[in-house]
Amino acid sequence: MTDTPAIELVGISKAFGPVQANKDISIRVMHGTIHGIIGENGAGKSTLMSILYGFYKADAGEIFINGQKTQIPDSQAAISAGIGMVFQHFKLVENFTVLENVVLGAEDGWRLGPSLSKARRQLKQLADDYDLNVDPDARIEDIGVGMQQRVEILKALYRDANILILDEPTGVLTPAEADQLFRILERLKEEGKTIILITHKLREIMEITDTVSVMRRGQMTATVKTSETSPPELAELMVGRKVLLRVDKKPAAPGKSVLEVKDLRVVDVKGVQRLRGVSFEVRAGEILGIAGVAGNGQSELLEVLGGYEKGTGTILLNGEPLDLTGAASDGQTRRARGIAHVPEDRQHEGLIMNFTAWENVALGYHNDPKYQTNALFMNNAALRADTEAKMKRFDVRPPDPSLAAKNFSGGNQQKIVLAREIERNPDLLLIGQPTRGVDIGAIEFIHQQIVALRDQGKAILLVSVELDEIMSLSDRIAVMFDGRIMGERLPAETNAGELGLLMAGVAGEAA
Amino acid sequence: MEKMPKWADVVLIPVISLLLAGILSGLVILAIGEDPIKALWIMFDGAFGSKYNWGYTLYYATNFIFTGLAVAVAFHARMFNIGGEGQAALGGLGVALVCIFIPWPHWSLAILGAIVGSALFGAAWALIPAYLQAKRGSHIVITTIMFNFIASALLNYLLIGALKPIGMMEPATGKFPAATHLPSFHEMLAPLGISFSKGAPANISFLIAIAACVFVWALIWKTRLGYQIRQFGESESAARYAGTSPTKIILVSMTLSGALAGMMALNNVMGEAERLVMNATEGAGFIGIAVALMGRSHPVGVFLAAILFGALYQGGAILSQDTNIPVQLVLVIQALVIMLTGALDNMVRAPLEKMFLAFRRAPKPAPKPTPAE
Numbered sequence: 001m002t003d004t005p006a007i008e009l010v011g012i013s014k015a016f017g018p019v020q021a022n023k024d025i026s027i028r029v030m031h032g033t034i035h036g037i038i039g040e041n042g043a044g045k046s047t048l049m050s051i052l053y054g055f056y057k058a059d060a061g062e063i064f065i066n067g068q069k070t071q072i073p074d075s076q077a078a079i080s081a082g083i084g085m086v087f088q089h090f091k092l093v094e095n096f097t098v099l100e101n102v103v104l105g106a107e108d109g110w111r112l113g114p115s116l117s118k119a120r121r122q123l124k125q126l127a128d129d130y131d132l133n134v135d136p137d138a139r140i141e142d143i144g145v146g147m148q149q150r151v152e153i154l155k156a157l158y159r160d161a162n163i164l165i166l167d168e169p170t171g172v173l174t175p176a177e178a179d180q181l182f183r184i185l186e187r188l189k190e191e192g193k194t195i196i197l198i199t200h201k202l203r204e205i206m207e208i209t210d211t212v213s214v215m216r217r218g219q220m221t222a223t224v225k226t227s228e229t230s231p232p233e234l235a236e237l238m239v240g241r242k243v244l245l246r247v248d249k250k251p252a253a254p255g256k257s258v259l260e261v262k263d264l265r266v267v268d269v270k271g272v273q274r275l276r277g278v279s280f281e282v283r284a285g286e287i288l289g290i291a292g293v294a295g296n297g298q299s300e301l302l303e304v305l306g307g308y309e310k311g312t313g314t315i316l317l318n319g320e321p322l323d324l325t326g327a328a329s330d331g332q333t334r335r336a337r338g339i340a341h342v343p344e345d346r347q348h349e350g351l352i353m354n355f356t357a358w359e360n361v362a363l364g365y366h367n368d369p370k371y372q373t374n375a376l377f378m379n380n381a382a383l384r385a386d387t388e389a390k391m392k393r394f395d396v397r398p399p400d401p402s403l404a405a406k407n408f409s410g411g412n413q414q415k416i417v418l419a420r421e422i423e424r425n426p427d428l429l430l431i432g433q434p435t436r437g438v439d440i441g442a443i444e445f446i447h448q449q450i451v452a453l454r455d456q457g458k459a460i461l462l463v464s465v466e467l468d469e470i471m472s473l474s475d476r477i478a479v480m481f482d483g484r485i486m487g488e489r490l491p492a493e494t495n496a497g498e499l500g501l502l503m504a505g506v507a508g509e510a511a
Numbered sequence: 512m513e514k515m516p517k518w519a520d521v522v523l524i525p526v527i528s529l530l531l532a533g534i535l536s537g538l539v540i541l542a543i544g545e546d547p548i549k550a551l552w553i554m555f556d557g558a559f560g561s562k563y564n565w566g567y568t569l570y571y572a573t574n575f576i577f578t579g580l581a582v583a584v585a586f587h588a589r590m591f592n593i594g595g596e597g598q599a600a601l602g603g604l605g606v607a608l609v610c611i612f613i614p615w616p617h618w619s620l621a622i623l624g625a626i627v628g629s630a631l632f633g634a635a636w637a638l639i640p641a642y643l644q645a646k647r648g649s650h651i652v653i654t655t656i657m658f659n660f661i662a663s664a665l666l667n668y669l670l671i672g673a674l675k676p677i678g679m680m681e682p683a684t685g686k687f688p689a690a691t692h693l694p695s696f697h698e699m700l701a702p703l704g705i706s707f708s709k710g711a712p713a714n715i716s717f718l719i720a721i722a723a724c725v726f727v728w729a730l731i732w733k734t735r736l737g738y739q740i741r742q743f744g745e746s747e748s749a750a751r752y753a754g755t756s757p758t759k760i761i762l763v764s765m766t767l768s769g770a771l772a773g774m775m776a777l778n779n780v781m782g783e784a785e786r787l788v789m790n791a792t793e794g795a796g797f798i799g800i801a802v803a804l805m806g807r808s809h810p811v812g813v814f815l816a817a818i819l820f821g822a823l824y825q826g827g828a829i830l831s832q833d834t835n836i837p838v839q840l841v842l843v844i845q846a847l848v849i850m851l852t853g854a855l856d857n858m859v860r861a862p863l864e865k866m867f868l869a870f871r872r873a874p875k876p877a878p879k880p881t882p883a884e
Contacts, residue, residue, distance in 0.1 A: 016868075306752065307754060308751040308752055308754070330754045330756065331751070331752060331753055331754025331755075332753075332754035333754070334754070335754065341752070343752055345748070348746060348748045348749060349746075349748050349749050349751075349752040350749070350752065351749065352742060352745045352746045352749045353745075353746075354745050355741075355742075355745060359738070362738065363742065363749060363752075363753045364752065364753035364754060366735050366738050366739065366742075366753070367735070372735070376734055377729075377733050377734055378733060378734060378735050378738060380733070
């Protein structure tokens with residue numbers, strides 16, 4: 001390859017108010033390489049890429065594309081400079097066909113026909129060149145997530161992108177789909193494309209990148225050759241201290257059955273079956289992990305158990321049935337019965353972003369007599385004091401109960417939710433995506449809290465799309481696909497490959 | 512991080528909006544060949560220049576406090592109650608029925624009855640759209656607007672029929688009995704040795720409006736119900752997670768909202784007109800929306816914004832009376848204020864936020880970066 005880097009950023013800085021999101025970042029990405037950018041949430045990866053793609057304007061610094069100094073005021077400029085971006089959340093029109101999505105925004109004239117037939121020819125060419133086979137006439141809503149991602153890549157290539165940026169591309173994929181994606185990226189690299197891969201998963205960096213840059217708190221802490229580094233070293237560079245990548249825990253000592261779910265079914269408002277007869281059991285003192293790609297019924301399962309989705313079937317808590325449809329099927333009754341719930345979506349369910357920390361500590365527990373002065377008024381002072389104590393015990397930073405939830409980092413937000421739920425001393429803890437959007441340092445703490453609760457003899461139902469997390473925390477693993485449980489495995493007796501097959505719906509023994 | 516200090520959000524933005532409205536109004540007045548400084552002075556003097564003028568300003572303000580609070584309470588639950596006008600009209604019906612058909616011995620009892628009557632009728636009128644929203648998903652904005660028309664038609668029907676005394680030539684009820692007469696400011700202040708204009712309509716319901724402000728403040732920020740209302744307003748999904756019933760919150764918040772709007776009738780129907788006439792609300796229900804927006808849905812803000820709009824109303828009336836500036840232009844000035852303080856809030860906010868950001872960043876000296884790698 002030539003010596004001129006495909007992309008060179010020099011001294012990029014960007015501040016949002018007092019927050020310095022990017023601080024004097026310089027980076028060189030050579031032609032025909034896969035360059036990883038890794039860092040915790042909030043480290044500034046996305047800001048940097050948004051600057052490169054013209055969404056933000058840098059406060060300082062220069063961008064060179066193929067050695068040419070380039071101004072990128074908007075995404076149109078980025079596209080004409082040969083940069084394509086595949087977002088974490090796809091920007092596709094659901095009820096358009098693949099072809100229409102590819103052409104969208106790149107039509108040649110006022111007549112659609114010529115553009116479409118030209119695109120059809122080019123798509124065929126691209127498919128031949130890069131092994132990117134997609135049916136051009138399929139509707140987006142009818143094809144799988146992996147295919148949708150290919151459409152995004154095709155969109156970029158159709159616009160003559162030579163530099164492809166992928167933002168957390170595997171978040172929504174099964175392990176098998178992720179492997180396919182990596183094969184495509186390898187192929188693109190062989191054909192001379194330059195790829196920037198943004199991720200927080202160490203495994204992916206090690207597997208596919210040639211070089212990797214680590215970001216921490218808005219700064220580039222290191223750029224190294226992937227072959228000359230190791231996951232522990234990268235983790236340390238990301239966090240700034242040594243991190244335990246494995247969870248330390250004793251073997252489980254399961255006791256009596258706490259939660260028994262039998263033939264649970266949920267049909268959503270559109271009439272789509274979300275749960276198609278799910279049965280499992282969680283015992284005291286054990287963690288049952290539910291693995292699966294997002295959107296296969298895990299959310300609905302948690303919502304039914306948490307009391308804000310209706311279902312049919314039987315759920316026994318400590319041997320007593322739960323009301324699944326009637327007046328006692330709400331979150332208040334569930335809490336009174338001893339179910340605590342750390343929801344998957346912290347920002348829309350677990351917390352109210354504009355509320356202060358202490359107001360959030362009352363979320364779901366506003367009827368607690370401890371928080372009332374009398375029948376009319378809430379005891380805000382007691383609530384504040386309680387919050388302050390909780391924040392201390394869970395090391396929430398800053399420990400200011402009057403700060404709005406939106407002003408805490410993801411990890412600290414999650415700690416507030418955890419403190420609220422765990423300190424209720426529940427019989428059963430439902431916990432969804434406990435470490436989504438949480439920095440590595442806080443992940444360690446959160447995992448320890450979950451294991452500690454288990455060791456107190458509580459039952460824990462863990463739902464996570466992070467297979468690593470499921471494998472390291474769970475005492476038993478159930479895999480969900482399309483509203484069913486495909487099988488149960490013991491962590492010691494299975495591996496990512498087998499679980500990945502189950503997650504993709506390749507039948508194991510039905511549970 | 513917060514983008515702006517709170518004082519800028521609460522004080523600076525409304526003040527700048529008002530200044531802009533003043534400047535624009537001045538230009539409009541200039542365009543028709545009048546002296547803007549003089550005109551604005553006449554408006555100011557007309558609103559605050561004498562006890563008589565004050566009396567009118569506070570009378571209008573009382574209406575706007577009730578309707579402003581109504582919009583504010585609903586807004587805390589993310590319900591946009593556009594139906595204040597209709598709810599206040601129905602509140603008037605409630606007051607009229609209470610005053611005409613119950614023989615009250617004294618105003619102090621009559622006002623209690625009227626509070627119940629106006630609040631009940633206003634609440635009932637808001638409850639129907641609320642039910643349709645909660646159970647049927649009919650959008651509250653659409654239904655409350657339509658209910659304004661229905662309210663207006665209903666009152667017209669009653670005022671030319673059942674409620675009109677035989678032989679009366681205009682569509683209105685007869686005068687309420689003397690025992691239901693509410694003390695005006697003049698009558699309230701005289702025993703204290705303070706003289707107040709006899710002709711001004713401000714009356715004791717102003718105090719009830721202030722009490723309503725305190726009530727709303729305590730409800731929203733100090734009670735469990737208020738907490739649940741805010742919870743639902745901020746995030747419906749979080750409220751569902753917490754086990755707060757959306758149906759209950761929609762019904763309760765809209766009922767309270769309608770009751771507050773209905774209570775406006777204590778002022779305009781019972782306190783001022785002392786009978787129910789057609790279109791007694793005179794648009795106060797809609798002004799309530801602007802008042803709540805400008806007051807940031809906080810009772811203190813609503814109170815201040817209501818005084819401002821009361822002054823605009825009264826000052827505007829004097830302006831069209833004392834100068835050649837036509838009434839329509841006074842409406843334009845009022846509309847400019849509503850537009851700038853309510854609807855165009857972001858026009859002032861966005862640049863101001865940018866300014867604050869730039870200001871905050873500037874003092875920090877950028878450390879000389881060491882080259883990476």
